[in-house]
Amino acid sequence: MKQYINVGLIGYGTVGKGVVKILEENKKIALRKVGKPIRVKSICDLRPIDRPELYVKNFRDIIKDPEIDLIVELIGGYEPARTILIEALKAGKNVVTANKAVLAKYWDQIFTTAQDSQTSIYYEASVGGVIPVVQGLSKGLASEEILEIKGILNGTTNFILSEMTKNGITYEDALKSAQSAGFAEADPSFDVNGIDTANKLAILSSLAWGGWIKAKDISVKGISDLDIEDVLITQNFGYDVKLIGSAEKTKDGVDLSVQPCLVNHDHAFATVENEYNAVMITGKDSDDVLFYGKGAGQQPAASSVVSDIINLSKFIVTNTAGIIPDVVYDKKIKIKVLPSGKSKASYYLRFAILDKHVLSKISGILGKFKVSIASLTQSDISDNGCAQIIIITHKTCRKNLEKALKQINATKSIVKSKVVKIKIEI
């Protein structure tokens, strides 16, 4: 009879240290739920660590260790993370990971391997930090035909956008502020370019519809060229700017995008500030269900990993891990993705014009491409000779809008700079 659940931890950075700390502090809670103590037996990291008695240099020594019941992968990135996950699963180990990048990219390989080797892989911390949305979607809403998933899924960008909004500062200054608060890395590109959000959206969408939705099928735009001027103008129109990952079932395929969007001040998403995340899942019978909590930071991420360790350990002590597939992934399900040009939405458009008489040209071109105007505001010519037109469109096909804007940008003496467009989400 086993005395302990033995955990092998690979990756001892911020989250890894948090996991060890919570497992020690909350060991009574874990014991009550699992029935056996959970013990970190080995820790692998590139460099020697502050717990030399647990240190293992080569991750394969953890995978090969017959005493290890559960491997926690927290190194992030694609390699050697993918190799670790695949080798661990093939060796019959159950796995917990927080690695959205590797899951989104190797979904098929990872879950096929888990199914073939009758092992489980848990990954609640890969999406939404501490928010239990992976479970909420796959188990809590198990009966639902999912119609829509919309989420603020990246703590770094939400922190930056909150700083811009609250303090009226530029993207560059807000990024620096996020970096000094510990919510943005030195190289924040994956976050600010929207790639991280796309990975998380790919995971949630794959779960929702049972096939594999790839991150590369998602139309992605980040926040780095967002102008503070548009943040301030749209505030006055009653909106906040948020980076939204959105997946919407339409009759022609799933409409998938990551982009800065306007959300109405009245909507729950507008109250999601700083490092918080939120996910709204809409089912046919459930209607809207919202999950909200901290999406970044050591403790929330580590807490989510430890919950996975506890939940998986309950199966391990009863020898039932891997018998019930947690992700019901079916290779045969092909999910049709809507071409991004066919996506329909309302938009905020800002035209920096040189001449107040260009309005008829702008409305003429928009009309030609069937972009219909819901409201329009034109400012006076200012001292520097520049005026602005702000247009809110009715729902329009993205391709048509892009064609219209391309023509407006290319036509001489209409706009001083490229037209700004932001999707209106809610």
Add this chain to the structure above:
Amino acid sequence: MKQYINVGLIGYGTVGKGVVKILEENKKIALRKVGKPIRVKSICDLRPIDRPELYVKNFRDIIKDPEIDLIVELIGGYEPARTILIEALKAGKNVVTANKAVLAKYWDQIFTTAQDSQTSIYYEASVGGVIPVVQGLSKGLASEEILEIKGILNGTTNFILSEMTKNGITYEDALKSAQSAGFAEADPSFDVNGIDTANKLAILSSLAWGGWIKAKDISVKGISDLDIEDVLITQNFGYDVKLIGSAEKTKDGVDLSVQPCLVNHDHAFATVENEYNAVMITGKDSDDVLFYGKGAGQQPAASSVVSDIINLSKFIVTNTAGIIPDVVYDKKIKIKVLPSGKSKASYYLRFAILDKHVLSKISGILGKFKVSIASLTQSDISDNGCAQIIIITHKTCRKNLEKALKQINATKSIVKSKVVKIKIEI
């Protein structure tokens, strides 16, 4: 090899009919997740039903049926619900229920029976309608030391309070409006008296802390004597009135209450309107995690029951149901409950006074009982000879406040009617 998961449904009211409908409409989704079709084999109800081929008059015929894998109890109330659950579990059947009353009252008996007979009982729909908060708390936040649970847990009362707030109408008129919208029963007493919220809070608290917290240990006050005047006055102070179930870990025990409370307009709870529910769970490492969705209505409740059926069926097809206890209930854990008099909070107080010179008497008595004033507003004497004093207190011990108000109410020529007090929650 089993061809089907056979379900026996006991109780064919609104939710029961919704369950049958969703199981039929979403049978492909269920099949994909479970691997076998789920079939409703028998339905028991007091009266014959519109599906005579499935009708069974005596619930014991369902419990005795060796082909039935899973019994769904949707009759509500204490008896025969308790008998059905206990006999079904003892007969080795796995059970899904939405019955908060019977769970809260017979927690010990039900979960002890399930553990002894190695069967599972799922009850996600018993709390928060479609919101997967039972799973969210017990699995999603499995690693957490839970510090606080606060929830808007009853759709009927929230609908009534929304009507009062939006339309400035009395409790009685708002109740009629809820009844005609289908969100209040002909006899709404369990909802409006706070009993239903207390049952749900008892379930969440028992899950959070591992012992059995009884509904009768919760201090409960309903909404039926809430004066529209106080709803309107507190709106101007920046608050909404919500019926909140609250469980807070303190060093002297868990502080448990259900009562109408004031929540700040800025707080997420203020955006929870009509039949929606919300639960905020605060853990030591997770911080605040919020769940939000429809708390009443046929489809949301039925959706939650069907999700339980699907999740439990995954265990049934792999012969693993009941091996992993879902509620880790330990008889030996005794949870200390804080006596309600020791509960500390800020309060809104309204004194209908006859004479503007009573302020010194009021503040004198409050001071004597150590109730400290944070702010005070006194209106002029109106034409009918009545003025009002509104006081917001600092955090104060409930017992002291009650003693002070008792003395004020009893002293001649201070107040025209009993002092109104409402807890300020957030």
